[in-house]
Amino acid sequence: MKPWIMLLCLSLACVGAQAKAAVWQPVAGHTQLPLWPGVVPDAQPMPGPETETLRTEHLIAGRPWMAVTNVSRPTLTVYTPRSKNTGAAVVVFPGGGFQVLAIDLEGAEICDWLTSRGITCVLLKYRVPGTPYDWRRKTYPDDFALSVPSLQDAQRAIRLVRFHASQWHVDPYKVGVIGFSAGGFLVAETSTDFKRQLYKPVDAADKESDRPDFAMAIYPGHLALDDGRLNPSLPVTHETPPTFLLQAEDDYVDGVNQSLVYYAALAKARVPAQMHLYAHGGHAFGLRRTQLLITGWPALAEAWLQTIGVLPH
Numbered sequence: 001m002k003p004w005i006m007l008l009c010l011s012l013a014c015v016g017a018q019a020k021a022a023v024w025q026p027v028a029g030h031t032q033l034p035l036w037p038g039v040v041p042d043a044q045p046m047p048g049p050e051t052e053t054l055r056t057e058h059l060i061a062g063r064p065w066m067a068v069t070n071v072s073r074p075t076l077t078v079y080t081p082r083s084k085n086t087g088a089a090v091v092v093f094p095g096g097g098f099q100v101l102a103i104d105l106e107g108a109e110i111c112d113w114l115t116s117r118g119i120t121c122v123l124l125k126y127r128v129p130g131t132p133y134d135w136r137r138k139t140y141p142d143d144f145a146l147s148v149p150s151l152q153d154a155q156r157a158i159r160l161v162r163f164h165a166s167q168w169h170v171d172p173y174k175v176g177v178i179g180f181s182a183g184g185f186l187v188a189e190t191s192t193d194f195k196r197q198l199y200k201p202v203d204a205a206d207k208e209s210d211r212p213d214f215a216m217a218i219y220p221g222h223l224a225l226d227d228g229r230l231n232p233s234l235p236v237t238h239e240t241p242p243t244f245l246l247q248a249e250d251d252y253v254d255g256v257n258q259s260l261v262y263y264a265a266l267a268k269a270r271v272p273a274q275m276h277l278y279a280h281g282g283h284a285f286g287l288r289r290t291q292l293l294i295t296g297w298p299a300l301a302e303a304w305l306q307t308i309g310v311l312p313h
Helices: 003-014 104-116 150-163 182-192 257-268 293-307
Strands: 019-021 031-034 051-060 063-069 075-079 089-093 120-125 175-180 214-218 243-248 273-278
Touching (some): 089 182, 104 175, 150 175, 182 214, 243 293, 257 273, 273 293
Parallel strands (some): 089 175
Antiparallel strands (some): 019 051, 031 075
């Protein structure tokens, strides 16, 4: 993980006046559910209570963004389609270096876009801080370690969407994932580690498959080792779902090699994949429009979703 992300936690202390201990809640009209019915598996101590911080020191498209941290009770928030329901659903994994969650920039704002296209959006507030970040030492002992317990939360979220498919008017064979930065790592993990049993089943929902039907990794991290090899925690096979990748060449947080290496592994396994690289864009822009061409990426993603049969032409 690069220095910009390492500064993330340090800067939280600098903007403490804007932080408040509060459990993040969506705006009215959206259903929020606890991810786990009882005890959270492999629960770890947190540095403190769940906290919201309006981040103003690093504006995105001229606007602040909301960081949520110390998440010990993960949740799902369901956003229903605002246009004709296509039957598709997407689980959203916000980024934040496994230290915080960019809950609006890479969460609620993504759901506003997806629901406008007839897609049910399910925003996962997963546990942070957590592996591969160690909040006690404020470092990444192993930048490429499997992101348990965040991955437990992601697997459970996908299963819950399929379990509630009838109730939420979702096609259980059109359940995908999208993630940003660290959330992009979760996208790759759910796409490759779906046969890995990370927790004991807790109810009937855990009988459902946790393999996503399609995946979108936006400026992902943790995918490629420093020597250019694929992270061994990501066993890409022909069963890995069709994947959309997006990254900027001047992404100096995680680096464009993340997408390049993962794409090469997908191609070798003959997994349908589409990758878009741009000269400029940096890191952590969500879908907020600027003068940079890369911020028009949602149109590319929509065209790809049509290509693979998730959205109608």
